[in-house]
Amino acid sequence: MSAPLRDTPAWKALELHHAEIGSMHLRELFAEDPQRGSRMTAAGAGLRLDYSKHRATQETLRLLIELARERGLEARREAMFTGAPINTTESRSVLHVALRAPAGESIVVDGSDVVPAVHEVLDRMGAFADRVRSGDWKGHTGKPIRNVINVGIGGSDLGPVMAYEALRSYSQRDLEFRFVSNVDGTDFAEATRDLDPAETLFIIASKTFTTQETMTNAASAREWVLAAMPDEAAIARHFVAVSTAADEVSAFGVDLDNMFGFWDWVGGRYSMDSAIGLSTMIAVGPDRFRELLGGFHAMDVHFRTAALEQNMPVLMGLLAVWYSDFFDAQTVAVLPYDQYLKRFPAYLQQLTMESNGKHVTLDGTRVDYETGAVYWGEPGTNGQHSFYQLLHQGTRLIPCDFIGFLHSLNPLGRHHDLLMANVFAQTEALAFGKRLDEVRAEGSRAELAPHRVFEGNRPSSTLLAERLTPATLGSLVALYEHSVFTQGVIWDINSFDQWGVELGKVLAKRIAAELESDDEPDLKHDSSTNALIHLYRRGHL
Ligand code: F6P
Secondary structure, three states: OOOOHHHOHHHHHHHHHHHHHOOOOHHHHHHHOOOHHHHOEEEEOOEEEEOOOOOOOHHHHHHHHHHHHHOOHHHHHHHHHOOOOOEHHHOEOOOHHHHHOOEOEOOEEOOEEOHHHHHHHHHHHHHHHHHHHHOOOEOOOOOEOOEEEEEOOHHHOHHHHHHHHHOHHHOOOOOEEEEEOOOOHHHHHHHHOOOOHHHEEEEEEOOOOOOHHHHHHHHHHHHHHHHHOOOOHHHHHHEEEEEOOHHHHHHHOOOHHHEEEOOOOOOHHHOOOOHHHHHHHHHHOHHHHHHHHHHHHHHHHHHHHOOHHHOHHHHHHHHHHHHHHHOOOOEEEEEEOOHHHOOHHHHHHHHHHHHHOOOEOOOOOEOOOOOOOEEEOOOOOHHHHOOHHHHHHOOOOOOEEEEEEOOOOOOOOOHHHHHHHHHHHHHHHHHHOEOHHHHHHOOOOOOOHHHHOEOOOOOEEEEEEOOOOHHHHHHHHHHHHHHHHHHHHHHOOOOOOOHHHHHHHHHHHHHHHHHHOOOOOOOOOOHHHHHHHHHHHHOOO
């Protein structure tokens, strides 16, 4: 990277530009340019992005794209797609795009083409998923599988649970899917309470197969199965593993014939379309899973080939930088107007925050600008009756991503019209608000009038697709993946490592030993942590 970010000509130009237009109101921007609502849109891979309700002009976009060029976005994008080791702190390629590359494409890493191996695993997953779905895969006592429990955490949980919920309408309804992630025993206990072990299949999903939470839950699952069927041979019928670590899988006792692999060039939070998606495939079937991959791939092609000016992930990524660094926005609200996407914000939290929550550049220098924002959200319209008050009248600037579909998967009376009316109404209200004179003209009591003012000028994107399908879900996830990548390139950070999770893991291991030791431990923490540990050991307040 040539110059530090804030010294680049494009950044300096953006600072000047922000001083000029930063306080302009969306009312003015729309009044100046009546075509804005149709012009500031982009489309591809089954999605349409309206970014006209952003505090940006054509000049803003020109400068942001100039910034992307100065930061080498196009070359970095190509480096990712061609398998260069861009995850420099772990010396790894970053090739989630290979997971959805069509058979016949070629992506070479360390001298070998990874695409055939991807399809080989997909085929094995497909054969296995079909056997479970058809009842051909029997449990140890000969009963067919009725319950599938994915045991994993982080990327080995959030993608599977999000995709299962999102695609529930395409799922085989006589199979029950559950997801156990938390080391809190309540998660396991409640997920298994009403299930028959003889009809239950566990998918132990862990890239490393060493993650404390997952291994603890997997061990409890093993005990639960063996308590009901006290025969080691039951393990092979009730456990499959998804991992990159065959030796750890064997050591746990899962037959390698029942292991579905992936590779170190797939980051955990970028893995829902790898074998980590096995539960998704069992739920919706191999054909639908391939449609999901098709949607991912369509967005990959869009990201790789569309002009930057029309490139949805690039535009979304650049606007995220614009708000983080020029408007001091701290958070982004993700507001899907589709109940099936209820876990999408949680999924995005790991994707965005584990990727771009970084404080040093690739060469280890402390950044002197803000990096990744806090992502959060809830499905609409529920959020409207809880936190939207702050979006509309609070003092913070919170850019919002509204996500909606033209057609419902469950058409029911007026429901969908009302749902979508709320999407459009919210973006309009946030952008344009209601002035004091308008409030007064409505005859509001004078003392109430200020309370009824909406300042407006609150930015949002509106993302639309025709309907929620496996393909549109894939496109949507890939859109955010590449937006995250774009932001990381601008900030010159590594979006693909996660060193920030290490310290807590190491300390928890040490403290677990202290909590469990028979002898009074010689605690060497700070006085607060020491006191908390003593209190826990004592068992009462
Ligand atoms: O602790 C963070 C993390 O490493 C995530 O990046 C990852 O998705 C999660 O833990 C689970 O890891 P694994 O799949 O190896 O169990």
